[in-house]
Amino acid sequence: MADLQNILNLSASGMNAQATRLRHVSENIANADTPGYHRKTVSFEAVMDQGVKTGAVTTGKVELDQSPLTEIYDPGHPLAGENGFYDGSNVELMIEIADAREAQRSYEANLKMFDQARQMSSSVLDLLRR
Template identity: 75%
Template sequence: MSDFSSTLALSASGMKAQSERLRHVSENIANADTPGYHRKTTAFEEVVAGGRSTGAVQLGPVELDQTELSRIYDPGNPLADESGYYDGSNVDLVVEIADAREAQRSYEANLRMFDQTRQMSSALLDLLRR
């Protein structure tokens, strides 16, 4: 049964990491029009316990994308400089939507693995009861 438990834990860690990733993507999309906003990026890290790899994943530290901010011409904007430009954000909605779709599909794959493991352990218990 410990194999089932560890598989469930691995699936759960993947689902948690993907849901946190999706939260950052949502924040990026929500702030796409916020002047001066830098896109948040993150990477997955392997969970290590007692010097050994557990196979689980977690989200690493959040970093700000340092690519150049878009320059927007709007002389009437209070943030505009003397030439009429102000800094927009560096969020690309196409990239964010692709990241959201990838996170969603990865979450669903982990969910299917979790459900399959749960069904297998339940079937095993039914067999052992007979």
């Protein structure tokens, strides 16, 4: 039973990490047209227990993508300089959509593993009741 509990914990940590990733991807998509916005990225880190990897993951610190911002020509924009350009964002919608899809599928895989472990533990309890 301890192994099944461990599987539940591992899959729950994966779901939490992917949910955090998906939250940052949605923030990026929402701010794609915000001038001066830098894309947020989140990394995953292995959870350690007394120097040994447990298999669980957690999110690392959120970092801003330092790639250059797009320059947009719009002389009528209030942020435009004397040359008519202003800094847009560095969010690429296709990359964000791909990241969102990957996070969703990883979340679903962890959810399926969680559900399988739950069903197995339920079956074990049913066998023990007999």
